[in-house]
Amino acid sequence: MNNIKTINGTDFAKILFFAKDLIFNTKDQINQLNVFPVPDGDTGTNMYLTLESALKNLNTIKDQNINSVSKKIAKNAVLGGRGNSGVILAQILYGLSKGFDKLNKCDVKEFGNSLVSAVDASYESVSNPVEGTMLTIIKSFSESWNNARINNDSFNDVLPLVCDHAGKVLKDTPNMLEVLKQADVVDAGGQGLLIIFEAMKSYMLDDKPDIDQIMNKPGQSTKGLNIKEFVQEHAEDEWGYCVQLVINGADASREEIEIAVNKNGGSTVITGIEEYVKIHTHSEDPGKILSACIQFGELMEINIENMDKQFEEFVNDSEIELEVQLNENQKCSIIAISNGNGFNNLFVNLGVDKIVKCEKTLNPSVSEILEAIDLCKTNDVIILPNDKNAIMASDLAAQESVKKVSIIN
Structure with missing residues (x-):
């Protein structure tokens, strides 16, 4: 070295x-x-x-x-x-x-x-x-x-x-x-x-x-x-919206922008480089944030996300992670490649041991599948790719693993 x-x-x-x-x-x-x-x-x-x-x-x-x-x-x-x-x-x-x-x-x-x-x-x-x-x-x-x-x-x-x-x-x-x-x-x-x-x-x-x-x-x-x-x-709490945007050519100081944003925002982070100012804040009314910022320059890269919806998904994911348990007498583990909380819950209820989550069109990597295989407590493992795009990655992971891995297409 x-x-x-x-x-x-x-x-x-x-x-x-x-x-x-x-x-x-x-x-x-x-x-x-x-x-x-x-x-x-x-x-x-x-x-x-x-x-x-x-x-x-x-x-x-x-x-x-x-x-x-x-x-x-x-x-x-x-x-x-x-x-x-x-x-x-x-x-x-x-x-x-x-x-x-x-x-x-x-x-x-x-x-x-x-x-x-x-x-x-x-x-x-x-x-x-x-x-x-x-x-x-x-x-x-x-x-x-x-x-x-x-x-x-x-x-x-x-x-x-x-x-x-x-x-x-x-x-x-x-x-x-x-x-x-x-x-x-x-x-x-x-x-x-x-x-x-x-x-x-x-x-x-x-x-x-x-x-x-x-x-x-x-x-x-x-x-x-x-x-x-x-x-x-915290299931009944209301979180509002996550608002992110860039001001191009902001004609104001960082302090002025921060004061304007914080009138209707919280957890505010403001960064800047060259002529751009990036703003991240949480607000119950995204429209007021946009109105406050447009006075300082051209708005671009606007992104608004519903944090109540994100929290709901987080609750579902947390419950899934906690409910998957291994039967002590189990001799074979099952891994499912899944997309979305609905399918995740379905596979958990069917007794799947590990879930490799795919976000939207994002396909799982070989390393993600291999990690799931390694986390299985048994030597025999079955993978359910559930999508033709995941079959090749599953095959490669099976070849890399020291365990006995079978893939059901």
């Missing part, structure tokens, strides 16, 4: 591509942790989609300048950031890019300085910063990094120390935020951020990340009962 003392723009992009794939493979697990600020089960999905936007058109990148590459990534992320967690992640990437300003490549000390910039940018973007969230995790990562670099000058040496520290802070987030303690989960955005750091560590050390080691699960101390009780307790 080489002792890596600097990274360039190509390295930075490759790290994020690796992180994107790792977030994709764990997004459903991250979603199950999502109870703050709204329990709508989309944190992992939003972080994945934000990284996908950030890396748009960078597949064949040849530019090795970390300054120019990081600025392209930051702009894409700010414009394409999804949800509260995605918009904050975009601001972290923007802060890093500011720290990389005028650099061709970056050493451990310079990366530490960029992390300080990322912390400042992320906290400044949130109207009411709350500890116990991904803000706490990026701050702990920055502080730990800048302590570790005093006696270490290689990424290989610093990253294991920093990831270990960030993991411990993440496990403590329920003690910082009461809603996490009630649901018996760690912060979902913080978990996603830790996975991104772990992807960076794995890239530097050229090894495979241990997902079971770094992934926290709902109700680890109570076998999942608290998360179910939590969503049932």
Whole structure:
């Protein structure tokens, strides 16, 4: 293993591509942790989609300048950031890019300085910063990094120390935020951020990340009962709408825009790059948010989502995850590839052991199916692809697995 003392723009992009794939493979697990600020089960999905936007058109990148590459990534992320967690992640990437300003490549000390910039940018973007969230995790990562670099000058040496520290802070987030303690989960955005750091560590050390080691699960101390009780307790709550938009050529300060938005919004995150201002807020009346923003410039990339509907889906998903149990005498496990809560519930009622969920037209990856196979407690496994598009991935997963896997087309 080489002792890596600097990274360039190509390295930075490759790290994020690796992180994107790792977030994709764990997004459903991250979603199950999502109870703050709204329990709508989309944190992992939003972080994945934000990284996908950030890396748009960078597949064949040849530019090795970390300054120019990081600025392209930051702009894409700010414009394409999804949800509260995605918009904050975009601001972290923007802060890093500011720290990389005028650099061709970056050493451990310079990366530490960029992390300080990322912390400042992320906290400044949130109207009411709350500890116990991904803000706490990026701050702990920055502080730990800048302590570790005093006696270490290689990424290989610093990253294991920093990831270990960030993991411990993440496990403590329920003690910082009461809603996490009630649901018996760690912060979902913080978990996603830790996975991104772990992807960076794995890239530097050229090894495979241990997902079971770094992934926290709902109700680890109570076998999942608290998360179910939590969503049932809040079943009658009204959450309103998640409103996201971009103002092009905003003719106002960030503070002016924030005041106008917060008259009818909450959980507001405002980011900006060049002539664009990205706004994420929660509101009972999306129309008032749009009316408040249109006075500042041209509105674009408008996205409005019903959080009550998202919460309902999260409740259904939580119940599904908790109700699938293994019969002690069972000799064969069944995996179903499914799309939508209706089919998910149907398969659970039929006794299916594991469900690989597909979102809309998104087909399951080989790694997702292979993970489901590995989680089965029996050596004999049957897969129900339920769609011709999933058959090839199922076949490849069966070939990769050491278990006896049969596929029913």
